[in-house]
Amino acid sequence: MTAIDMTEQPVIEHPEARSARFDLQSFYKHARLLLLPLVTAAIIIGAWEAIVRLKNIPEVLLPAPSVIAVRLIDTLPFLLKQAVPTTLETIAGFLISLVLGVGLAVLVSASRFAREALYPNIVFFQLIPKIALAPLFIVWLGIGSESRVTFSVFISFFPVVVATLTGLTSVDRDLLRLCKAVGATGSKVYTRVRFPAAVPHIFAGLKIAITFAMIGVIVGEFITAQAGLGYMILFAASQAEMPLIFASITLLCVIGLVLYGLVVAAEAFALKRYGA
Secondary structure, X not given: OOHHHHOOOXXXXXXXXXXXXXXXXXXXXXXXXXXXXXXXXXXXXXXXXXXXXXXXXXXXXXXXXXXXXXXXHHHHHHHHHHHHHHHXXXXXXXXXXXXXXXXXXXXXXXXHHHHHHHHHHHHXXXXXXXXXXXXXXXHHHOOOHHHHHHHHHHHHHHHHHHXXXXXXXOOOHHHHHHHHHOOXXXXXHHHHHHHHHHHHHHHHHHHHHHHHHHHHHHHHHHXXXXXXXXXXHHHHHHOOOHHHHHHHHXXXXXXXXXXXXXXXXHXXXXXXXXXX
């Protein structure tokens, strides 16, 4: 037998078989990403239910998940009505923080003077305990939605600034030198080079900001509102209505997940658009 005969011939995989194998791997990957958190949550909820039932924990201290589900279903129309102002104010605070955060990051990245003058102060204000400042916003802006939206912006725009600034300033220096060599204007460099490179960083900050925006609104509702899910939680606590508290929190979590999912969807679109 010759050396050629003894050589193992490579197996050429058919393109359709390769595509099917990759599709199956992708399916298993996405199924795992979806099912694993759901199974974990189901285990936690089941353990919660079992502990409450076995230990006979009073409902006024910790209601069982089944009791919370019943109360949520019974009060869902009313809670959805209360969720409207909370959701709208959260979206408003998030969008304003997006505009201010990205705009400030562009200014700081474009100007050394602005970076030296503004960025240390931004970091300083970030270190202040923000919850302690909530009453000041009420005094300055009143008890309307303006104070809640402003406070929401105050605590949510910092992640946008930091993430966007990181993205804008982490562009390859050789690429920037090439842009300068070919005579690209500053605006062209930002729109064609810096912003596409910063997209992943920007959305990393936005995913944090959307959660902070909701927290800011809820804190404001604890203090001033006569409506909203934050107000409902405070009202239910004053009446020792623990199932209603947990029902309101559950709806808040659902709204938060939806808003977070919208940001993730926007991120996927932007990454596809800019090829990041």
